Amino acid sequence: MTALLLIDVRVLGGAPTDLLLLDGRIAAAGTPAPPGTAVLDGAGRLAMPGLVEAHTHLDKSLLGMAWYRNEVGPRLIDKIDNERAARRALPIPPERQSARQVALSVGHGSTHIRSHVDVDTECGLSGIAGVLATKQAARDSCTIQIVAFPQSGLLARPGTLELMDQAMAMGADVVGGLDPCAIDRDPKGHLDAVFALADKHGAPVDIHLHEPGEMGAFSMELIVERTRALGMRGRVMVSHAFCLGSPDAALVDPLLAALAEAGIAIMTTGAPSRPVPPVKRLAAAGVVCCAGSDGIRDTWGPYGNADMLERATLVGLRNNLRRDDELALALEIVTTGGARAIGLKEYGLAPGCPADIVLVVAETVAEAVAQHPGARTTIKAGRVVAEAGRAH
Amino acid sequence: MTALLLIDVRVLGGAPTDLLLLDGRIAAAGTPAPPGTAVLDGAGRLAMPGLVEAHTHLDKSLLGMAWYRNEVGPRLIDKIDNERAARRALPIPPERQSARQVALSVGHGSTHIRSHVDVDTECGLSGIAGVLATKQAARDSCTIQIVAFPQSGLLARPGTLELMDQAMAMGADVVGGLDPCAIDRDPKGHLDAVFALADKHGAPVDIHLHEPGEMGAFSMELIVERTRALGMRGRVMVSHAFCLGSPDAALVDPLLAALAEAGIAIMTTGAPSRPVPPVKRLAAAGVVCCAGSDGIRDTWGPYGNADMLERATLVGLRNNLRRDDELALALEIVTTGGARAIGLKEYGLAPGCPADIVLVVAETVAEAVAQHPGARTTIKAGRVVAEAGRAH
Numbered sequence: 171m172t173a174l175l176l177i178d179v180r181v182l183g184g185a186p187t188d189l190l191l192l193d194g195r196i197a198a199a200g201t202p203a204p205p206g207t208a209v210l211d212g213a214g215r216l217a218m219p220g221l222v223e224a225h226t227h228l229d230k231s232l233l234g235m236a237w238y239r240n241e242v243g244p245r246l247i248d249k250i251d252n253e254r255a256a257r258r259a260l261p262i263p264p265e266r267q268s269a270r271q272v273a274l275s276v277g278h279g280s281t282h283i284r285s286h287v288d289v290d291t292e293c294g295l296s297g298i299a300g301v302l303a304t305k306q307a308a309r310d311s312c313t314i315q316i317v318a319f320p321q322s323g324l325l326a327r328p329g330t331l332e333l334m335d336q337a338m339a340m341g342a343d344v345v346g347g348l349d350p351c352a353i354d355r356d357p358k359g360h361l362d363a364v365f366a367l368a369d370k371h372g373a374p375v376d377i378h379l380h381e382p383g384e385m386g387a388f389s390m391e392l393i394v395e396r397t398r399a400l401g402m403r404g405r406v407m408v409s410h411a412f413c414l415g416s417p418d419a420a421l422v423d424p425l426l427a428a429l430a431e432a433g434i435a436i437m438t439t440g441a442p443s444r445p446v447p448p449v450k451r452l453a454a455a456g457v458v459c460c461a462g463s464d465g466i467r468d469t470w471g472p473y474g475n476a477d478m479l480e481r482a483t484l485v486g487l488r489n490n491l492r493r494d495d496e497l498a499l500a501l502e503i504v505t506t507g508g509a510r511a512i513g514l515k516e517y518g519l520a521p522g523c524p525a526d527i528v529l530v531v532a533e534t535v536a537e538a539v540a541q542h543p544g545a546r547t548t549i550k551a552g553r554v555v556a557e558a559g560r561a562h
Numbered sequence: 563m564t565a566l567l568l569i570d571v572r573v574l575g576g577a578p579t580d581l582l583l584l585d586g587r588i589a590a591a592g593t594p595a596p597p598g599t600a601v602l603d604g605a606g607r608l609a610m611p612g613l614v615e616a617h618t619h620l621d622k623s624l625l626g627m628a629w630y631r632n633e634v635g636p637r638l639i640d641k642i643d644n645e646r647a648a649r650r651a652l653p654i655p656p657e658r659q660s661a662r663q664v665a666l667s668v669g670h671g672s673t674h675i676r677s678h679v680d681v682d683t684e685c686g687l688s689g690i691a692g693v694l695a696t697k698q699a700a701r702d703s704c705t706i707q708i709v710a711f712p713q714s715g716l717l718a719r720p721g722t723l724e725l726m727d728q729a730m731a732m733g734a735d736v737v738g739g740l741d742p743c744a745i746d747r748d749p750k751g752h753l754d755a756v757f758a759l760a761d762k763h764g765a766p767v768d769i770h771l772h773e774p775g776e777m778g779a780f781s782m783e784l785i786v787e788r789t790r791a792l793g794m795r796g797r798v799m800v801s802h803a804f805c806l807g808s809p810d811a812a813l814v815d816p817l818l819a820a821l822a823e824a825g826i827a828i829m830t831t832g833a834p835s836r837p838v839p840p841v842k843r844l845a846a847a848g849v850v851c852c853a854g855s856d857g858i859r860d861t862w863g864p865y866g867n868a869d870m871l872e873r874a875t876l877v878g879l880r881n882n883l884r885r886d887d888e889l890a891l892a893l894e895i896v897t898t899g900g901a902r903a904i905g906l907k908e909y910g911l912a913p914g915c916p917a918d919i920v921l922v923v924a925e926t927v928a929e930a931v932a933q934h935p936g937a938r939t940t941i942k943a944g945r946v947v948a949e950a951g952r953a954h
Contacts (some may be wrong), residue, residue, distance in 0.1 A: 237925040240885045442834035443882035471884040472932035473875065483865065486875075490835035492863040493632045533629040540864035 172552050175203045176527070179212035180281030181519055186214060191525035194551035198521040208546070210554065212529055215539055218501065219518050220281025220526030220550065221478035222508025225409050225437045225462025226302065228268035228314075229297035229338055230287040232467050235260070235267075240472060245354070246380060249470050254292050256469045260337055264300025271466060271476055272308045276561040278477040279528035279546045283312055284376070284462070284512045286346055291329045291339050298337045302486035311548075311555035311562075317376050319346035324363060326354050331363055338371040347377035347382035350389045357389055365396045372512060374405040376437075379413070382445065386413025387421050394428045407511055409462070411436050414452075415445025422448075426455035435511035438503075439464045440485035449489050453499055460487055461503045473552075473561045478504045479530070479542040486539055497536040525552040564944050567595045568919070571604030573911055575926045577847050578606060580617045583917035586943035590913040602939070602946065604921055608930055610893065611910050612918030612942065613675025613870035616899025617768075617801050617829045617854025618694065620660035620677040621689035624859050627652070627659075632864060638745070638772060641862050642714055647701065648682055648861045652785045656692025663858060663868055666699045668953040669825075669939045670869040673919035676768070676854070676904045678711035678738055681729050687722050690729045702942075703947035703954075707904055711738035717727055717751050718888045723759070730763040733759070749781055749884075757788045766797040766905060771805070779813050780806025795825030799903055801854070805842075805923035807837025813841075818847035821925075827903035831856045832877035841881045845891055852903035853895045855878055870896045871934040878931055889928040917944035 176189040190197040190207070232238050238260075242252045251287070268285070275283055281430065298318065305314040318337035320330050324347065338345065338401040347364040350357035353460045361377075375397075381389055390413060399408045408429075414436065418420055429436065430447045435458040438447045452459045461481050466474035485491075491500055509517035516523055529547040532538035548556035555562055565588045568581040582589040582599070624630050630652075634644045648654070659675070667675055668816065670901065679689045690710065697706040711728035712722050716739065729738065739756040742749035753769075760767045768790075773781055782805060791797045800821075808814055821828065827850040844851045853873050858866035874892040877883075883892055901909035909914055921939040924930035940948035947954055 202707075237929050240928070241887075242885065351771055440834070442876070442880040444833070467933070472889065472928055473879060475933065484834070484879075487865060488834040493634065494864075495633075497864065516620070534631075534634070537629050541867065559690075 173204050173207040174549070174552055175207050175209045175223040176217070176555070177209060178214055179217040179529060180214060181217050183532070184218050184502070189527070190562050192551070192554035194525055196519060196523050196525050198520050215529040215547075216532045217519065218528050218530065219505045219509075220528055220548070221279045221504050222460065222512065223275055223280045223283040223462055223478050224460035224478065225439070225464060225510040225513055226283060226285050226469065226476070227269070227287070227465045227478050228271050228283070228286045229263055230257070230465065230468050231265040231267050231271045232262065232469070233267060233270040233274065238469060240469070242469065250533065253469045254290070254322060257293055259381070264297045265303045266302045267305040269307065272304055272312055272314070273561040274476040276311045276548055276550075277546075278475070278479065278495055279548045279556070279557045279558045280476070280478050280531070281312055281507070281526035281548065281550050282512065282514065284315040284317060286317040286376070286378070287342070288321040289330065289333050290320065290322040291327050291333070295333060295337055295340065298340055298342055302341050302443050309551065311550050316342045317344040317346040319378075320348055323354050325347070325356050325359050325376060331367070336365055336368065338373060344374045344376050347372070347375065349379060350383050350392065351385050352381050353472065360397055361392050365400060368402070369400055373408070375402065375409040376409060378409050380410050382412050383416050384421065386411070386516050387425055391428070394432045394434065397432045397434055405513060406432070407435045409437040410441075411438070413446050414447035422451075425450060426457055430456040435460060437462055438499060439512065440481065440488035442484070442488055446488055449485060449499060449503060450496070458507055458510045459503050459506040475546055477523070477542060479538060482539045483542050494536040497539040500539045501535050516559055526550055530545065563596070565596050565599040566941070566944050566946070567599050567601045568604050568609070569601060571609040573609050573923060574607060575608050575924070578591055581609065581919070583941070583944035586917055588913050588915050590918050607921040607939075608924045608927070609741060609911065609924065610920050610930065611879050611897045611901075611942070613671045613673045613794055613896050613922055614852065614904065615667055615832070615854055615868065616852035616866070616900040616903055618675060618677050619679070619857045619860065620652055620663050620664070620693050621679045622649070622677070622857065622860045623659050623663045624654065624861070625659060625662040625666065630861060632861070636863065645861045646682070650756045651683055656689045657695045660693045660696040661699065664696055664706070665953040666701045666868040668940055669938075669948045669951045670867070670871065670941075671922070671940045671948070672868070672870050673704055673918035674900070674904065674906065674939065674941050676707040676709060676736070678709040678768070678770070679734070680713040681710050681722065681725050682714040683719050683725070687725060687729055687732065690734055694733050695910040702945065703942050707736060707796060708734045709736040709738040710734040711770075712740055715740070715865050716755060718724050718746050723755055727762075728766070730759065730765060736766045736768050737763070739767065741771060741773050742784065742822050743777050749784055751786050753788055757792060760854060761792055765873040766799070767794065767800040768801060770801050772802050773866060774804050775808050776813065778803070779817055783820070784815055788824065789824045789826055796860055797905060798824070799827045801829040802833075803830070803839050804837050804942040806839035811818055814843075818843060818849055822848040827852060829854050829881065829903065830877060830881035831884055832873065834876070834880055838880055841877060841891060841895060842888070849904045851895050851897055871932060874931045876932050886926065886928040889931040892931045894925050918942055
């Protein structure tokens with residue numbers, strides 16, 4: 171039996187209190203601490219549930235490697251092609267690189283990560299194998315979900331679908347997809363294949379949808395239809411969903427209603443240079459919303475640090491969230507929204523929940539979101555796994 | 563005579579070298595260090611010129627005060643009215659608050675700040691007096707320019723123009739203006755008054771222009787006309803300039819050409835939730851571009867930390883800058899672009915320039931911009947004024 175007593179913490183900015191963590195869970199209020207229980211003095215810090223990184227690419231970060239000089243062209247396909255070439259030339263070992271990024275995430279307070287991992291006819295299943303190894307090695311500090319992700323196209327590159335099937339058999343958790351119109355050029359074929367694979371493996375679905383405007387709305391309709399037909403409420407996510415950032419309410423409002431009704435979650439990075447899903451309207455429509463870092467310092471771009479509280483800042487800035495009640499929505503997106511979106515059964519700071527907790531020097535939730543203070547303490551299943559912003 | 567020898571620094575990411583700083587200036591290569599010269603080991607850090615904070619509001623940050631619960635309405639005028647009320651209720655002492663923000667800026671590597679300071683019929687000249695005191699007190703660590711800023715309107719609030727005139731007489735450096743159509747409701751009257759005051763005091767002009775689309779373009783045309791008429795090339799800035807973020811090239815392209823021809827600089831914060839000046843197109847058109855934090859943790863919004871390298875990150879993200887050559891533009895905006903925009907006569911890392919330097923742990927300029935590493939050393943006029951990210 172493990173036991174840890176957190177004293178003088180303020181749950182989501184409330185009054186100072188103590189939290190007893192027993193056997194990896196939050197104990198009921200008033201439960202006496204067993205003799206010899208270790209004590210961690212929160213020193214008045216704000217306690218929030220472990221942050222949820224709902225969308226990243228653990229297999230291809232260049233963290234800790236020499237600076238990669240980016241001279242890539244402007245189109246999506248330029249970046250996809252360039253990455254395959256870089257993976258051969260550098261190379262980018264998935265196990266080592268994913269371990270580096272997970273450590274960074276844990277240091278910033280993430281206790282759950284959903285990572286897309288490339289599957290294609292060049293890299294094969296090496297990314298899946300590498301991130302599976304990291305998932306196992308890091309299991310005590312972070313829970314990792316793996317999405318088998320056909321980054322270079324699914325039907326457009328024959329052999330990929332079979333590799334995706336093998337990835338799921340190896341232990342990937344989620345079936346991924348990518349721009350059914352713009353990249354794979356066969357929306358019906360692409361989505362039928364993705365959902366059939368998910369059905370075969372009893373797995374959720376998570377689809378990158380960069381397609382803007384009417385094209386993206388069309389693909390989203392096809393996703394909604396398949397989600398309904400297979401009864402996959404709560405098990406489908408659309409990542410990026412730039413089409414929801416269209417200024418055309420006649421396009422967006424029916425999509426939001428359909429997403430809410432079908433129980434499909436939306437992931438946003440708060441991308442400042444693209445139209446993005448309007449998080450306040452999503453919340454009002456009842457659509458579950460989560461957030462992610464996307465790629466971190468990779469061949470696509472040089473940005474990112476795996477800090478989901480800083481991601482909440484970016485989502486807040488992108489959506490012009492200024493009021494304290496609006497900033498609470500930004501925190502929800504990187505905590506409870508993320509947990510619902512990636513299908514966690516138990517999550518939060520209520521008694522009985524897994525003791526996944528972050529301590530932050532902040533007076534209020536709004537301050538935590540707007541200023542993303544550093545030097546956090548991360549607790550996973552009742553054990554301290556990072557202090558002063560650094561993973562153990 | 564002061565002397566400091568920086569050893570093992572990499573100027574903008576170049577090969578390791580030494581820099582001798584003599585009497586507050588960068589000495590010519592090969593100049594022997596005088597006996598007893600202090601040595602600072604750069605340990606391979608990247609050296610860049612002191613960062614330029616070209617637009618902030620030193621008089622009204624709430625830094626170090628209890629968290630301000632924001633419940634403000636969505637319109638610009640809501641924020642303006644709320645701020646006047648908060649200034650009475652809290653209060654917000656300009657001298658103390660400006661000193662706090664300047665220390666934060668210096669810690670992050672800013673050696674020059676242009677601050678707008680409110681002048682209105684309620685607060686009078688108290689903001690100007692407070693920031694003038696900080697300007698004097700902080701003169702050895704940071705050079706501060708003060709813009710007399712009619713935040714609550716100029717002609718719309720009788721008595722403000724006379725206060726602005728007094729502010730300039732007291733020592734304000736620049737005449738400010740604000741949304742000639744949308745706030746003051748009299749674009750000709752507003753701009754004639756602003757430029758007449760500038761002409762009287764021989765001062766530059768810096769105008770907040772939030773007005774979008776065609777309205778903003780109209781105001782900008784009026785600013786261009788007055789800049790030409792008064793021969794104020796290089797002495798006029800338009801801050802925010804959201805109208806330049808219009809997707810209508812037929813609106814924007816002639817404005818860019820006119821701005822370049824008239825020598826008017828543009829300030830952007832890289833605001834993620836508003837249309838913003840497209841910095842690559844500005845650079846291509848020959849328009850000087852700079853950046854600023856705008857308000858930091860004030861009654862307008864909870865964001866901001868006075869880090870101009872993080873601002874470069876935000877400008878980069880907002881403008882989708884990914885390639886190393888594009889990130890170099892982002893650095894230029896917070897260094898040389900800022901220096902030109904606020905009218906510094908001498909600036910940079912060439913021999914003879916004032917020794918205003920920041921040292922950053924980064925392999926390349928692109929890394930410095932994309933990752934804005936912390937723990938910097940700031941040097942002002944040849945003296946170390948901040949170490950490990952903290953002002954002395």
